[in-house]
Amino acid sequence: MLRNPLPSSGRGRAAGFTATAALLLAGCATQQPGTEFNDPYETQNRAVHETNLALDRAVFGGGKPDRKPFLPAPVAEGVANFSDNLGMPAAVLNSLLQGRPDPAVKNAARFVMNTTVGLGGLLDPATAVGLHAEDTDFGETLHVWGAPEGAFLVLPIAGPTTERDLVGKVVDFVIDPMNGAFPEPERYYVAAAKLGGKVADRQRYGDVIDDILYQSADSYAQMRLMYLQNRHYELGIEAEVFDPYEDPYGQ
Template sequence: MLRNPLPSAGPARAAGAFVAAALLFAGCAKQEPGAEFNDPFETGNRAVHDANVALDRAVFGGGKPDRKPFMPAPVAEGLANFSDNLGMPSAVLNSLLQGRPDPAVRNAARFLMNTTVGIGGILDPATAVGLYAEDTDFGETLHVWGAPEGAFLVLPLAGPSTERDLAGKVVDFVIDPLNGAFPEPEKYYVAAARVGAKVADRQRYGDVIDDILYNSADSYAQMRLLYLQNRHYELGIEAEVFDPYEDPYGQ
């Protein structure tokens, strides 16, 4: 049962989150003149990337042709739908912070429909009626506000990011309207479902991820290229880019 989420995301907490974000992106590393990518931490990034790939191989059997599905496809889809639905209130808030009320209204309507008719978001009737998600995050909010992208980063477990997007992840976690909305033990079930959704995504996009991590001459460079181009596409920075989920090699 939902509780009032407002106390856990009050003004003091939100203010602290904005200060943390400012501190994080204030020192964003600048790209060297003539460099194709802003990646001054490449040596450390590659080490983290190698550790992530080793973990993926050990836990998920990444790169193995006989890899078995981790869960039935309907379960994977339901977990992904549930997790996506939980992210809608945060998307609504970020759209408002970006001065974009239209997607905020659509996402709010989508959240309401999927939470009720869609049994808590396990099903996705909103998409069936043409009410599509317009996902966003605080990293995009910072972009709209003029914050620089900063250096490319690879995070343990979480994978590729940038300094600006890392700041956005921190703020998104703190200002999420659903933080504190679930009592115990429901909040642990929700956390487990969100982790399960990440596992489900590894299964749903397994072929694309394997192509990047195990079938590339330099999986780090390939991952960096795909992440940055896709992120720029999401932010509207570059018009002539591709969606890596559609074409893992961008050709």
């Protein structure tokens, strides 16, 4: 049985990290007038991007026409489903922090159904009955609270983000109810499953990822454009934009 999603110690840590997040965001780089993207660290970002590309080619065979799947398709689907299900409690918490009870209730129902009927989340019966995920994170929570986006960043391995979303990732890790739901060593298995979901997604959406990273004249500029447009779409800033997740074979 899962523990209390956010015990008293977790609430204290959440409050502390929320305050820290506010202080960090106060120093976010501001966009200069007349610039299309807030990317003051472009030189450093491009260097990290090139390193990430080299790692992607070495580990996943990115950009190679004869690239072979490293997981059978059903296994990749199951791993991705399991990882997504583990993220539902954090999405519920963030929806509540955003003052949005409806997505919180829907995600809670998804988690219960997929955890029970869906064999721990390996299957996704919730989607089959119309309970689609309402994904969110603490980066969106900060956006709802009025925090500025800050500068565009590229992280080693993790890839594109923004200053606001980077703070959000740190806070998400700390306040994620699943981190306190299991003792050691089970919590490490949960972390490994979440990482496995990212690996499975690289395979599932590999064709479009390769198009963006290896078929563009400037893969960095294309990646930056796609990330920011899609993120703004998720946050409701842009009403219409290409959403790579609509294509089951591309990101």
